[in-house]
Amino acid sequence: MNNSVGSFELREEDLIAIPVESLKANTPINFDLYASVGGGQPKRAKDIVLFASAPSSWNNAEPAMLKKCGISSFFIRPDEHSRYKSYLAFNSSQRSVDPNGTPEFRISQIQDIGAHLMEVCFHTGMDNLVLGRLQTVADDIVTCLTDDPRAVLHIQNLVDHDMYTYFHSTGVGILSVAMAKAMGETNAEVLRGFALGGLLHDIGKRETPLHVLNKNGPLLDSEWDMMKKHPEDGFNAVKSLEVPQMVRDIILSHHEKRDGTGYPHRLSANEIPLPAQLVSIADIFNALTTTRSYHRKRSRFEALMLMKQDMLGKIWSEGFKALIAALTEGENSSDGAELKSITV
Numbered sequence: 001m002n003n004s005v006g007s008f009e010l011r012e013e014d015l016i017a018i019p020v021e022s023l024k025a026n027t028p029i030n031f032d033l034y035a036s037v038g039g040g041q042p043k044r045a046k047d048i049v050l051f052a053s054a055p056s057s058w059n060n061a062e063p064a065m066l067k068k069c070g071i072s073s074f075f076i077r078p079d080e081h082s083r084y085k086s087y088l089a090f091n092s093s094q095r096s097v098d099p100n101g102t103p104e105f106r107i108s109q110i111q112d113i114g115a116h117l118m119e120v121c122f123h124t125g126m127d128n129l130v131l132g133r134l135q136t137v138a139d140d141i142v143t144c145l146t147d148d149p150r151a152v153l154h155i156q157n158l159v160d161h162d163m164y165t166y167f168h169s170t171g172v173g174i175l176s177v178a179m180a181k182a183m184g185e186t187n188a189e190v191l192r193g194f195a196l197g198g199l200l201h202d203i204g205k206r207e208t209p210l211h212v213l214n215k216n217g218p219l220l221d222s223e224w225d226m227m228k229k230h231p232e233d234g235f236n237a238v239k240s241l242e243v244p245q246m247v248r249d250i251i252l253s254h255h256e257k258r259d260g261t262g263y264p265h266r267l268s269a270n271e272i273p274l275p276a277q278l279v280s281i282a283d284i285f286n287a288l289t290t291t292r293s294y295h296r297k298r299s300r301f302e303a304l305m306l307m308k309q310d311m312l313g314k315i316w317s318e319g320f321k322a323l324i325a326a327l328t329e330g331e332n333s334s335d336g337a338e339l340k341s342i343t344v
């Protein structure tokens with residue numbers, strides 16, 4: 001471990017204890033680690049030392065050596081808590097979806113794993129390693145919806161604020177695949193492209209300032225300008241990676257509108273790649289049916305009616321029909337009948 005030791009004016013209540021065992025050998029650690037001089041919970045600021053500054057890493061012998069010295073916990077600063085969470089998500093044993101679970105359970109697992117991976121993407125950026133893991137999630141989405149199309153009904157949208165973008169991205173990936181299947185798409189590569197495109201469509205938001213992203217109220221013009229950069233920022237984030245063209249199209253063009261009022265290039269109608277048009281519908285629907293600071297969660301029926309009344313000139317009508325079909329496939333409840341009654 002590359003040590004750098006010093007004293008820090010930290011208050012006890014400022015620190016978060018983490019178990020030594022949560023740090024895995026030979027993995028890059030991108031947050032500072034503090035230790036208590038006596039090994040226990042620090043009593044005074046001067047009991048805390050910076051044990052290893054980021055970046056650091058373990059070798060196999062170090063955990064045992066630390067235990068011997070009576071150190072079973074490290075401490076991290078709260079501002080690095082999200083880095084630690086991402087580290088855990090990334091280095092925890094490669095979780096995968098239980099193929100024997102019910103569709104409902106599998107979709108919730110996919111959302112959970114997908115959301116944590118998206119959190120990693122947002123904190124560390126895109127690279128081939130993250131991309132490989134996301135491709136596994138994309139495969140899980142396609143397999144799960146192929147086994148049972150109704151699994152799409154189990155997308156969970158109620159999440160706390162921080163996690164919104166991560167869960168939203170996974171939800172959009174799942175819904176996009178369900179819609180493509182409802183349109184008759186059976187090619188596994190194409191379905192996988194929809195899943196990956198949905199997962200990554202908002203990846204450019206990692207460049208958007210958090211105060212803009214989480215603003216509780218209407219954005220100022222200058223803030224809108226920042227927000228509108230995310231499609232191009234996302235496009236650039238995957239530029240050097242091997243992703244299908246349809247994924248690049250989805251990232252860059254998911255905010256274009258058929259009437260030419262969208263961004264970033266104000267494309268109209270058939271100028272907008274169809275995969276982007278489809279994912280943009282899943283994107284709008286997922287956002288409408290989720291609680292945000294500036295609007296309550298709408299029911300599926302309310303969201304579809306709102307889209308029909310206010311957005312039909314802007315979105316692809318065939319894609320909108322596919323959304324209704326995806327949400328009602330095999331659905332015999334009164335809720336399903338109500339959704340099916342919406343005509344385009």
Ligand SMILES: [Fe+2]
Binds near residue numbers: 201255
């Ligand atoms: Fe977006």
Ligand SMILES: [Fe+2]
Binds near residue numbers: 168201
């Ligand atoms: Fe989005």
